[in-house]
Amino acid sequence: MPDTLNYYQKNNSKKGLIIDRIAKNIFLSMAILSSSFIIIIAGIILVRGIIPFTTDNLGIGRVSLLRFLTGNTWLIGQTFASNLYSIGFIIASTLFITILSLLISFPVGVLTALFIAKVAPPSLAKILRTVVETLASIPSIVFGLFGAGVILKIVYDFSALIGYQSKGGNSILSVVIVLALMTIPTITTISEVAIRSVDQSIERGSLALGASKTQTNFKVVLSSAKSGIFTAAILGIGRSLGEATAVSLVAGGRRSGFSFDLLDTTSTLTTIMLEGLKETTGIDYDIRFSVGLVLMVVILLTNLLLNAVKRRVGVVNVKE
Amino acid sequence: MKKISLFIMILLVGITVLACGAQTTTTAVTFDExxxxxxxxxxxxxxxxxxxxxxxxxxxxxxxxxxxxxxxxxxxxxxxxxxxxxxxxxxxxxxxxxxxxxxKGLNFNGVEPTEVNVINDTYGLKRPFMYMLRQDGDYPNDTVEAIVKAFVAFLSSSDGGDIINNSGAIALPSTQTWDQIKSSHTVCTQNNAAITVRFGGSDSIQKVAQALTAAFMPKCGNFIAEHDHTGSSDAYKRTNDPAIKDTAVGKDVGFSSRFFRDAELNVNSSLRGQLAWDAIVAIVxxxxxxxxxxxxxxxxxxxxxxxxxxxxxxx
CATH class of the missing domain: 3.40.190.10 (Periplasmic binding protein-like II)
Known part of the structure; x- marks a missing residue:
């Protein structure tokens, strides 16, 4: 093997070698460029985000980190004159909302993917695939407008129906529905690829052993594709955690109190950053970078956790 | 396949029932106090x-x-x-x-919230947008002073009024267009690209002020408008307070989102005025x-x- 390689290299033209080297350097510089963006962005958020905790914020006073991470009121006192910020209740509601939206979007997304990949006739599968891909590319603000215009009204009327006085439909439930709608196409697209790449021989083996089509789909196909489906869930969670615009239109801007009441108002880490961002200065501006820092940590921890789970779930004979 | 189509059917029926239920509740007009x-x-x-x-x-x-x-x-x-x-x-x-x-927009203290009632000063839930200028001859140079005078004339023209109305405030009534009065402001015919005019004062007015200067710059030789809005009380301090007006934060035009009061009223009334009302309506x-x-x-x-x-x- 080494001999053939040497033979090949010796006979390769000099020009080809130079082009190889140039190409290699171009790829390398592109890789460095894209990874340095992440470092620069994370660095700037970090530098700005720790200002409220390390300086006295032009006389207002240092923000207590423990209070910031555990408290249950966004800000006590006058804006621009108080350092009593807390986001403990917002971290809790963010995670709660993400889990709930995944509980809806995950089964719906995976079953849609299964239908497109295995059950639907090819012509229908093609149409559905296009529909789902179109849905996945719709900008979040459009989902937000749909949420504010349609879902708020439905949730408000639903609350009235069960005798609960809703705050104009602005609620955890509305946020969960909007996020579920946004993550279903992501989960469907990626799960479908995973399901389609399950080795046909496993499926045929199952059918040959006398399992029905449905049994095969659920017990063999889905469990063989679980690694890819898990990736879909991870990306879905990422989209839920990071969505700001659409959520802020239906959340209602809760400013205090841990609340897991589905029909009451809420805030997420992203909405608290977004609301007022364009009009504010000083500590009230810097603190939003701190929230961003917390959000990045939350996303990182979630991803590490999910990846650890994914490794334990393992991979079964997926076609390379 | 059958099971799936059955499932879809049930889902569709469910949605329809829910939608119908939602519609019937909205027709009720009883208000539960x-x-x-x-x-x-x-x-x-x-x-x-x-x-x-x-x-x-x-x-x-x-x-x-x-x-x-x-x-x-x-x-x-x-x-x-x-x-x-x-x-x-x-x-x-x-x-x-x-x-x-x-x-439904609510009447405030018995007065209907309309533009007419805002301009005739009967509707109360509002605040004035005011401006204040430096003393005559107290500008960095004569060109800046001439541009500021032209800007004030623009504020009271119908062109300026349109910009104010589009920015969410309510302009005072005006009869003249900018084209009718621009001949008396010859400074606007020359190239002012090297001239910077400093605007400041109330931050509530910043959006309106920036819209106004953005529209006025090309009409007046492309001068540069510098906005630094810090609060209504700085409208007077940074244009007329002897201790501050000549420092780095000094301004050529100061805006205030309340009426001038106390010492601010010592400034000659020709150097201050109102450009608009900002009216707010309580709605239900x-x-x-x-x-x-x-x-x-x-x-x-x-x-x-x-x-x-x-x-x-x-x-």
Whole structure:
């Protein structure tokens, strides 16, 4: 093997070698460029985000980190004159909302993917695939407008129906529905690829052993594709955690109190950053970078956790 | 396959039933006074919130959420407007220019919120947008002074009025267009690209002021407008206070979102004036029987003294 390689290299033209080297350097510089963006962005958020905790914020006073991470009121006192910020209740509601939206979007997304990949006739599968891909590319603000215009009204009327006085439909439930709608196409697209790449021989083996089509789909196909489906869930969670615009239109801007009441108002880490961002200065501006820092940590921890789970779930004979 | 189509059928029927149920409830127009009041507000960085809270005598709520009633809902201008088209038991406030038929705008102290009533000064829930200039001859140079005078003339033209109205405020009535008066401002015919004019004062006016200068720059030799808005009291301090006006923060034009008072009134009245009104309207759902509120009512709602509609309506 080494001999053939040497033979090949010796006979390769000099020009080809130079082009190889140039190409290699171009790829390398592109890789460095894209990874340095992440470092620069994370660095700037970090530098700005720790200002409220390390300086006295032009006389207002240092923000207590423990209070910031555990408290249950966004800000006590006058804006621009108080350092009593807390986001403990917002971290809790963010995670709660993400889990709930995944509980809806995950089964719906995976079953849609299964239908497109295995059950639907090819012509229908093609149409559905296009529909789902179109849905996945719709900008979040459009989902937000749909949420504010349609879902708020439905949730408000639903609350009235069960005798609960809703705050104009602005609620955890509305946020969960909007996020579920946004993550279903992501989960469907990626799960479908995973399901389609399950080795046909496993499926045929199952059918040959006398399992029905449905049994095969659920017990063999889905469990063989679980690694890819898990990736879909991870990306879905990422989209839920990071969505700001659409959520802020239906959340209602809760400013205090841990609340897991589905029909009451809420805030997420992203909405608290977004609301007022364009009009504010000083500590009230810097603190939003701190929230961003917390959000990045939350996303990182979630991803590490999910990846650890994914490794334990393992991979079964997926076609390379 | 059969199971799946059955499942889809059940799902569709379910959605239809839900949708029908939702529609029947909206036709009910009875207003239940025992319901609690859902209080909508802008966030603490909003100039409209400052104007509203000061207008109802609850200035401490302008930048603090802690003094507000429990369970308030924070939305932006459009958000409050669209939610109050849905929420029968809510109350909120928006700038007058954005009110439409989907909600009910409340009379304030018995006066209907209309542009006419704002301009004739009978509608009370509003604040003035004022400007103040430096003393004649006290500018960095004569060109800056000439541009500032031209800018003030532009403010009172109908062109300036359109810009103000488009930015959400209400301009004072004007009869002349800029084209009719520009001949008396020859400075605008020359190239002013090297001239910087400094604007400052109230940050509530910043949006309107920036829209005005952005429109006026090309009309006046492309001078450069520098905006640094820090608060209404700086309108006087940075243009006329001897201790500050000549420092680095000095301004050529200062804006204020309240009437001038005390020492500020010593400045010659030809050097200050009003450019617009910023009017705010308290709004409720169209089914709400309420038509009129007072400043005290609104304060009681926002601080939590009135928790249900019955408390306010039976008064």
């Amino acid at each position: 025992s319901k609690s009041i859902n209080v909508y507000t802008r966030d603490t960085t909003s100039g409209t919130r400052t104007g509203f809270m000061e207008g109802i005598g609850f200035a401490s709520a302008a930048t603090s959420d802690s003094v507000l009633v429990q369970g308030f809902i924070i939305k932006d201008n459009t958000g409050i407007l669209s939610t109050l088209a849905i929420d029968e038991y809510g109350i909120g406030y928006v700038s007058l220019s954005s009110v439409n038929d989907s909600v 759902h169209v089914n709400n029987p309420l038509n009129n509120v007072t400043a005290a009512d609104l304060k009681a709602i926002y601080e939590g003294s009135y928790l249900t509609w019955a408390a306010l309506l039976s008064k």
